[in-house]
Amino acid sequence: MSGSNQKVTPFLLFQGQQAEEAMNLYTSLFMDSEIKNILYQEDGSVLHATFSIKGQNIMCIDSAIKHEFTFTPAISLFVECDSIDEIQHLFQSLSESGDVLMPLGELPGMEKFGWVQDSFGVSWQLSLPSID
Template sequence: MTSYIQPYLFFGGRCEEALEFYKSAIGAEVQMFLRYSDSPDPMPPDALPEGYESKVMHASFKVGGSVLLASDGCGGEESKGFRGFSLSLALPSAAETDRVFAALAEGGAVNMPLGKTFWSSRFGMLQDKFGMGWMITIDPSVDSISA
């Protein structure tokens, strides 16, 4: 077995909403979904804020060939956004790149509009409505600039 890194994203109480959004925006496929109330072991007393029993304890979702992990966390505070990294997503066509960029930008903020750069015919950066940073590009293997 080889070592690997998987992003584990914490959505501060909005994980289920985020998963539904990513399913429609980028075709994410949820592979596992476990609520705190589904845990085979009881949570320690005072480990969760009141009402968190129905929140997401653990989920995994697949985007293309990558698997990401997600949770609501157990702090009960709203997510303050994700800092210090972005998820980079390469898509198989110009049309799909345009569609996904527009879908992820809905309710978020565009940091760099999707456009031509010296390394790609389509590249853009944004922060989605959950505060997740994204770098969206056309797959270099099908891009006329990088091919």
């Protein structure tokens, strides 16, 4: 991560060669996002990759080991959206084939808030701050 002042970076551990598919989905949904680099194993799985969403770097891999654990909503990615259209689009797209953990609605201090778990198991808290 040379050239970045970021000190703490989310790291997503996927199983079953899902990392590249997840990165492609995320970078297609979020504006100001890109896949920065991917290193592959001989079998085509992701050895290490970095992508960014709204300027936040996120690293990921495909685990070479089958683990008994997966993602949990206890840890989630919190996204501050810029518009009602953006939050509605992200909520719909990320919950497709996933789960709605908290329906899109109003919360104190927020015009809209929703919490979803995507088809890969990654949890997303989506927020549209109140304009006051």
